[in-house]
Amino acid sequence: MTSPITVVKVGIADMNVVEAPHVIRTSGLGSCVGIVLYNPLKSIAGLAHIMLPEASLSKAGSLNKAKFADTAILELVNRLETLGLNKNTLLAKIAGGAQMFQFNGTSDIMRIGPRNVEAVKKTLQSLKINITGEDVGGNSGRTIEFSPLTHQLTVRTVNKGTHTI
Amino acid sequence: MSYFTNFSSLKLDVLREVGNIGAGNAATSLSKLLNKTIDMKVPDVQIVSFDEMMEMAGGSENIVAGVFLRLEGEITGSMFFVLPLEQANKFIQAMIGDPTINLDEQPYDEIALSALQELGNILSGSYLSSLSDFTNLFLYPSVPALAIDMVGAIVTYGLIELSQVSDYAIVINTQLSDKENMFSDEVNGHFFLLPDPDSFTTLFQSLGVMEDD
Numbered sequence: 001m002t003s004p005i006t007v008v009k010v011g012i013a014d015m016n017v018v019e020a021p022h023v024i025r026t027s028g029l030g031s032c033v034g035i036v037l038y039n040p041l042k043s044i045a046g047l048a049h050i051m052l053p054e055a056s057l058s059k060a061g062s063l064n065k066a067k068f069a070d071t072a073i074l075e076l077v078n079r080l081e082t083l084g085l086n087k088n089t090l091l092a093k094i095a096g097g098a099q100m101f102q103f104n105g106t107s108d109i110m111r112i113g114p115r116n117v118e119a120v121k122k123t124l125q126s127l128k129i130n131i132t133g134e135d136v137g138g139n140s141g142r143t144i145e146f147s148p149l150t151h152q153l154t155v156r157t158v159n160k161g162t163h164t165i
Numbered sequence: 166m167s168y169f170t171n172f173s174s175l176k177l178d179v180l181r182e183v184g185n186i187g188a189g190n191a192a193t194s195l196s197k198l199l200n201k202t203i204d205m206k207v208p209d210v211q212i213v214s215f216d217e218m219m220e221m222a223g224g225s226e227n228i229v230a231g232v233f234l235r236l237e238g239e240i241t242g243s244m245f246f247v248l249p250l251e252q253a254n255k256f257i258q259a260m261i262g263d264p265t266i267n268l269d270e271q272p273y274d275e276i277a278l279s280a281l282q283e284l285g286n287i288l289s290g291s292y293l294s295s296l297s298d299f300t301n302l303f304l305y306p307s308v309p310a311l312a313i314d315m316v317g318a319i320v321t322y323g324l325i326e327l328s329q330v331s332d333y334a335i336v337i338n339t340q341l342s343d344k345e346n347m348f349s350d351e352v353n354g355h356f357f358l359l360p361d362p363d364s365f366t367t368l369f370q371s372l373g374v375m376e377d378d
Contacts, residue, residue: 011216012225012321013332028225028317031325051215051321051328059330067328100318101233101310112325141318143226158228158314159271 007145008047010034013067015048015076017083020149027143029096031113033069033120033136036093036146036153037076037129039085045148046080048072052112053119069119077127092124093133093153093165095144102139113137133165172335177210179374180337183296184208188339188356190295191246191288195341198287199259208339215324218334222247222355225317229253230268232285232311233322236293238304239371240364243323244292245357246285247316252354257281268313278311285309292356300371323359330362 008018010026018024020043026034029049038045048066052058055068065071077087097117117136124131133153135142140157147154156162185208196203211221219225230253232246248256254267260280268277286309297304312319327334337358360368366376 011214012219012317012324013215013328028219028315028321030314030318030321032321051325057329064332067332098318100312100314100322112322139312141315143315 010047010049012049013051013064015046015066015072015079017044017046017076017079018146018148019044020147023145023147025143025145029142029144030098030100031096031116033094033096033113033116034142034144035069035073035076035120035124036144037073037080037090038093038146038148038151039080039089040091040151041089042085043148044080044083044085045146045151046076047144047146048076050116050120053115069116070123073120073123073127073129077129087127087129090127090129091132092129093146094120094124094131095135095142095153095155095165097136098138098140098142100139100141135163135165172212176369176374179369179372180210180335181208183299183368183372184210184337184339184356184358186299187292187296187358188341191292191356192341194287194291195256195284198284199256201259204342206340206342208337210335210337212333212335214333215321215328218324218336218357219317219320221336221338222316222320222357223249225315227316228314229316229319230281230311230313231316231319232282232289232309233319234285234289234309235307236304236360237307238297239302240300240304240360240367241326242358242360242364243326244289244306244359245320245323246288246354247319247357248281248354250313253281256284260284273313282309282311285311288356292358300368302367302371320357323357326361327359334359335365 008024026049065075097113192205236242341354
């Protein structure tokens with residue numbers, strides 16, 4: 001007997017958590033970064049899909065924490081802690097942060113991918129969460145899926161096929 | 166949602182007209198370029214979440230050819246011309262006059278890419294120049310960039326500015342279809358115009374719509 005495996009979908013500027021045997025996925029990462037937090041001995045994991053590096057960029061009245069690298073990671077850690085995971089045991093896998101278009105322009109927007117990756121790494125470092133796998137940069141869109149059972153992150157791209165990290 | 170809730174139906178109508186004029190001119194250019202009848206749907210203007218916007222373009226994993234340009238000048242924003250690969254192939258074949266050329270496999274054919282970039286250039290140029298005439302605003306496009314990838318990865322670039330103030334986007338969306346090759350709705354070409362948040366006031370003023378209209 002096997003229970004059906006469902007895929008928990010995470011949208012843009014969104015986050016969620018998953019427990020094995022289910023898997024968690026986010027699709028169409030371009031300049032956005034997908035961050036998976038997990039404990040190697042447990043079968044619970046969380047995934048956030050961030051768009052922007054820092055919440056200080058927000059000019060909106062209400063803050064969607066899942067949109068920014070710094071606030072999203074903190075929020076995801078909190079959610080995993082309420083599920084019984086210890087912050088000090090968490091590891092991370094990250095993917096995304098591509099530069100989809102090559103522009104000669106000077107605009108900061110065009111560098112948003114690399115800036116997102118930098119912000120994610122900085123926040124993880126400040127929380128002493130190690131990155132065990134990453135597939136960042138480049139110029140391809142990515143769809144990622146994490147299994148909290150195997151702790152493997154499957155990265156699918158249009159141009160370079162599928163691989164796991 | 167709050168950022169856009171002050172948009173009256175009059176304002177939405179004005180934006181619809183912007184899409185109508187811009188895409189209408191672009192469709193005419195496309196029709197001349199390919200010597201085919203190109204149909205355009207009545208533009209729709211919607212306030213959508215980012216995820217809903219990806220759904221409008223066939224879902225974030227849908228593989229498309231996307232031409233992206235930044236709009237500069239008195240108003241700023243992002244513009245996309247998104248074509249499903251199947252339709253992009255047809256257009257390229259018609260432009261080059263070679264029915265075997267396509268973008269189905271890597272490495273992409275240089276001539277096909279170049280043709281597609283030029284197509285994006287012409288269409289977005291005619292969209293924006295008619296918009297500029299209509300509003301009397303000084304507008305110029307950046308050099309268009311082309312990518313063949315997942316819609317989600319491409320279109321989020323146009324949401325970066327917007328995402329700093331809102332979780333919703335106001336999208337002026339116009340669908341194109343060509344008469345000889347009827348595709349279902351999901352596989353039609355789309356123009357997306359995403360004005361930056363600061364630009365709406367200028368845009369409305371240029372068309373005589375007051376802040377409280």
